[in-house]
Amino acid sequence: MKPLFRSLIVFCLLFFSSYASASQWTIDPDHSEIRFKIKHILTTVSGQFTEFSGNLLFDPQTPEAGTFDFTVLVNSVDTNNGKRDNHLRSKDFFDAAKFPEMQFESSKIHHLKDNRYALEGVMTIKDVSRKIQIEFEFFPPQPHPFDKNKNVAGFQTRFSIPRLAYHVGDAKFLKKIECQSAKLFFENSSH
DSSP states (O other): OOHHHSSSEEEEEEEEEOOOSEEEEEOGGGOEEEEEEETTTEEEEEEEOEEEEEEOOOTTTTTGEEEEEEEEEEGEEEOOOOHHHHHHHSSTTTTTTTTOOEEEEEEEEEETTTTTTEEEEEEEEEEEEEEEEEEEEEEEEEEEEEEEEEEEEEEEEEEEEEGGTSSSOOOOTTTBBBBEEEEEEEEEEOO
């Protein structure tokens, strides 16, 4: 596979727990996902990480007081192909036995425009930690459709990761079947 993820989309539906200067949000696993796309030979392969957790503190009125910290369990990679998933978990790519988690720890959040924000922090994959900036979209709180005592909000981002910079795979197949970056998608619904 070319890059580890061509795109990572993360969308989290977060449920509102308290409303202080930075609101604490709880990830709703039934309405949140981390997906990726990567070029492989002549096609694009899609997949997801099904197990992840996070600590989200965010209020659009005071974004600088917020934090977004995420942990993804590497063994949860799922491309709908067991053989490929096991190869991704192997030493050839993630080396999940030695590096069972990927992590992102934020250091700064600032407002860009409308409901768009920039998140700065450190992404750690395998033995490499790199500073990155991720733009995300915030979907403001609204009443939870099934529990009127809670509010629900969403966060969505798309960004690319240069997999070789994180030692995920090598360039031995690069000219034939692999790409150098992966697109990641994170969608989150929280309460």
